[in-house]
Amino acid sequence: MSILVIAEHDNSELKQATLSVVAAAKAVGGDIDVLVAGENVGDVAEAAAKIDGVNKVLVADNAVYGHFLGENLGELVAEVGKGYSHIFAAAGTVGKDFMPRVAALLDVAQVSDIMRVESEDTFVRPIYAGNAIATVKSSDAIKVVTVRPTAFDPVAAEGGSASVESLDVVKDAGLSTFVGEELAKSDRPDLASAGIVISGGRGMQNGENFKMLEQIADLLGAAVGASRAAVDAGFVPNDMQVGQTGKIVAPQLYVAVGISGAIQHLAGMSDSKVIVAINKDEEAPIFQVADYGLVADLFQAIPEFEEELKKVI
Amino acid sequence: MKVLVAVKRVIDYNVKVRVKPDNTGVDLANVKMAMNPFCEIAVEEAVRLKEKGVASEIVVVSIGPKACQEQIRTALALGADRGIHIETGEEVQSLEAAKLLKAVVEKEEPKLVILGKQSIDSDNNQTGQMLAALTGMGQGTFASEVVVEGEKVNVTREVDGGLMTVSLSLPAVVTTDLRLNEPRYASLPNIMKAKKKQLDVMSPEDLGVDIAARLSILKVEAPASRQAGVKVADVAELVDKLKNEAKVI
Numbered sequence: 001m002s003i004l005v006i007a008e009h010d011n012s013e014l015k016q017a018t019l020s021v022v023a024a025a026k027a028v029g030g031d032i033d034v035l036v037a038g039e040n041v042g043d044v045a046e047a048a049a050k051i052d053g054v055n056k057v058l059v060a061d062n063a064v065y066g067h068f069l070g071e072n073l074g075e076l077v078a079e080v081g082k083g084y085s086h087i088f089a090a091a092g093t094v095g096k097d098f099m100p101r102v103a104a105l106l107d108v109a110q111v112s113d114i115m116r117v118e119s120e121d122t123f124v125r126p127i128y129a130g131n132a133i134a135t136v137k138s139s140d141a142i143k144v145v146t147v148r149p150t151a152f153d154p155v156a157a158e159g160g161s162a163s164v165e166s167l168d169v170v171k172d173a174g175l176s177t178f179v180g181e182e183l184a185k186s187d188r189p190d191l192a193s194a195g196i197v198i199s200g201g202r203g204m205q206n207g208e209n210f211k212m213l214e215q216i217a218d219l220l221g222a223a224v225g226a227s228r229a230a231v232d233a234g235f236v237p238n239d240m241q242v243g244q245t246g247k248i249v250a251p252q253l254y255v256a257v258g259i260s261g262a263i264q265h266l267a268g269m270s271d272s273k274v275i276v277a278i279n280k281d282e283e284a285p286i287f288q289v290a291d292y293g294l295v296a297d298l299f300q301a302i303p304e305f306e307e308e309l310k311k312v313i
Numbered sequence: 314m315k316v317l318v319a320v321k322r323v324i325d326y327n328v329k330v331r332v333k334p335d336n337t338g339v340d341l342a343n344v345k346m347a348m349n350p351f352c353e354i355a356v357e358e359a360v361r362l363k364e365k366g367v368a369s370e371i372v373v374v375s376i377g378p379k380a381c382q383e384q385i386r387t388a389l390a391l392g393a394d395r396g397i398h399i400e401t402g403e404e405v406q407s408l409e410a411a412k413l414l415k416a417v418v419e420k421e422e423p424k425l426v427i428l429g430k431q432s433i434d435s436d437n438n439q440t441g442q443m444l445a446a447l448t449g450m451g452q453g454t455f456a457s458e459v460v461v462e463g464e465k466v467n468v469t470r471e472v473d474g475g476l477m478t479v480s481l482s483l484p485a486v487v488t489t490d491l492r493l494n495e496p497r498y499a500s501l502p503n504i505m506k507a508k509k510k511q512l513d514v515m516s517p518e519d520l521g522v523d524i525a526a527r528l529s530i531l532k533v534e535a536p537a538s539r540q541a542g543v544k545v546a547d548v549a550e551l552v553d554k555l556k557n558e559a560k561v562i
Contacts (some may be wrong), residue, residue, distance in 0.1 A: 010474075069479065070442065071451055093472040097454050100407070100442035109408050109527035112437045122531065127436050131330035132339050135531040175451030175485075179467060179478040192473070196561070220562060228491070238457070238492060239475045245431070245491060247473070253561040270539055274559045276551065282544075291542035291559065294551050301548055308552040313562065 001030030001120060004058075004081045006073075006089040006099075007048050011038045011066065014047040016193045017090035019154030022051055024147045025088050026155065027117035031055045033084075034162070037076055039066030049164050052156040057164045064170055067178035068094045074101025075171035082106060084142065085120070091146035091248075092192070099146050108140035115151040129244040130267035149192065150250035150271060184239050188214075191240065194223035196253045197272070199242055200235070201227035201265075203258020203279065203298055207235040212302045213257060219309050225249065225269075227259045243268035258298045261286025278302070314424035314461075314483070316359045316368045318393065319414055320352035320375050322384045323434045336532040339434075348384045351429025353391075354489040357496040358459060359427055360392035367461045368425075370394050374417050376405050382512065389507035390499035396512035397421075401524060407435075409517075409524040411443035416520035418448050423484060425466065430455050430488040441488035451481035455490040 003025040008015040018034070025032045034048045037060040045059045058080060064072045077098065081087040087102060089095035091113040103110035115133070116124035122137045123145060191197065198213050198220070210224065217224045225242040226235065242249055244267040254272035259265060261277070261284055269275070270289055277290035280297050287293040294301060324330065324339070325347040331340045348356075362368035373388040374397040375381040385396040399413050418426060431438035445452035453459070453468025457476065460467045461483075469478045471490045499507070517524045545551045555562045 067477070067479075070454065071445075074442075074446055093455060093470075096438050097442065097452070100439040101446035101452075103439070104408060104411060104443035104446035107408075109406060110437070110439050110443075111528065112439060126536070127533070128324070128330040128339060128434055129436065130536055132332050133534045133536050135533075137529045137531055138527065139529070140527050173451070175449075175482055176453075177480045179480050181472075181475065181477040183474040183476075232492065237475060238471045238490075239473060244433075244436075253555070253559070270536075274555070274561050275539075275542075276555070287544070288541045289539045292551055292554055293542065293544045294548065295544060296548075304548040305552070308548050309562070312552060312556050 001028060001085045003028055003030055003032050003086040003088060004084040005032060005034045006077060006095065007034050007036045007044060008090045008092060008094065009036065009038060009041065009044040011041055012043055014044050016154055017092060017149035019051060019157055020149035020152040021088050021090050021147045022053060023152040023155045024114065024117055025086065026053055028086055028120050030085065033058060035060065035077065035080055037065040037073060039063050045164050049162040050158050050160050052159040054160045054162040057162050058167050059164060060167045060169055062170050064172040069176050069178065070097035070101055071173035071175045072171050073098035074105060075173055076169055077102045078105035079169060079171065080167065081142065086143045086145060088145050088147055090149050095146045099144060103144040106142055106144065108142050108144055109138060110144045110146070111136055111138055112146050113148045114145055115148050129264055131263065148248055150248055184237060188217055189221065189223045191223040191225055192247050192249060195251050196220045196222035197225050197249050197251045198222050198255040198257065199225035199227065199259060200230055200257045201259030202229040202233060204230060204235060210236055216302070216306050216309065219306065219313055227265045256286050257302065259286055260284045261289065314368055315370045315372065315421065316362060317418065317421055317423035317426045318355050318359045318371060318373045318388065319428045320356065320373055320384050320388055321349040321432045322346055322375065322377055322381045323349045323432050326350055326433055332533055332535040336534055338530070338533050346380065348387055349429050349432045351431060351489050353496040354493050355427040355429050356388045356391050356393060357494045358489060361494065362461065363392060372397060372421055372423065374399065374414065376401065376410055376413055378402050385512060386507050387499060389510045390504040391497065395510060398512060398514045399517060399520065400514050401517055403524055404526060405524050406526050406528055407437050407439035408443055408527065409522065410440045411447055412522045413517060413520055413524070414444045415447045416522055425484065426486045428486070428488050430490055441486050445486035450484055450486050452486045453479055453481055454488045456487050457490050457492045459487055459493065
């Protein structure tokens, strides 16, 4: 077996999700190659070559891949990947965008968002927003799979010494062009891979009040998230949404503040190791999954939480 | 321009999902079914394009058993002009759905195809992208804004880091995210009118598409349930537990 892992990166840094996808590939077994597609990705390729367990790094460095357009990546990965038994990518918005194109171009099914590898052709994945867990077997010659990064412990970022090979494959589908982007700038850790996440819900009442959570996040080295209700209400931008259709997180500690715990939210965070809920409604469903629940008005509890944390950190 | 919208009949999003005791799937007997929420957003976007004078005709298509016609009628009541039902009792997976939709695209030649980004039952998030690849179209996935300008469509997409805008040549595929719009409700007169709108029924064989599934579901289980923990009396106790019991700070 041979597995092609598509690296997740931003042209300058390799994302930790890649290490989790390599871990999933290792669970299948066989040679693991990593494809780094982007623009000016020398540093990313170097980092990918150091990943533990990687055989070879393939580099497609061209402006046509610079913005990760699904049409171009789809053609590239279908071409490079057709010699492999498995093609794996992280189930982030880039992987979700181009991987189904790869599957369609290769005329194979895709298995989305796997949480576990049962064997080389059988995978476990959530359906119905995580309310059911399906074991799925693929009968196709090439398994095109997206991986839920939080479900696999990342392999070591160092220790490997893969060869690096440059690919001269330029696929410009000519169907789409990049116009612009508005990316959130933050010094805090990435929400999807942070060890601690503190999230606010509708109970926060407005975007300004999220500053209270940011102060605690900075004390703990945490990322700040939000429920769909808080995003829909316009308190915070969409990239902060945790849940079925937002980001899936599984940190060591998840603190839910003013979040009632709708099923769609629970689908995005219930694999967290320790869950804390702070909510004034003691009937809120979030308490049914919380390890520690505090029934309190968040506007009193959060400043107190900050003071108490300062004493112990 | 003509707009094609694909809609899927799924379990109503308010229904609590129960796994069957024999682990073969989810219990759908006597359960309320509805249009997939992301598909409702797709229909709404098409109707808004028509109201703006950008779209001239909206064709809505659904794949599945006869009961899917309910969801097609709902879309017709919301403002779609005409329906296509690809009737089959078989389970249709994403790749095969994309192939069926491709056959419809070839017949109808729409300028824009709008689909939900995922259905809330199988949660695959594949069909729109597969359709785009099979038809050689560009794709604007996870859309939060769609602006048609001449022979191009600009799509603002919800991506992990924030928002990203791409420009696509028409014809193109758009898949909807939650914040693209807020779907309207159908009015009673429009529900009545929808009953008279044209609805063509065809089979996968009529379209020449093999819908045999490539993925087999070996079992479906309920997720491991999390036990509720303890309630703490105050913030001091919470911090103490986090530090000394859970040891996570």
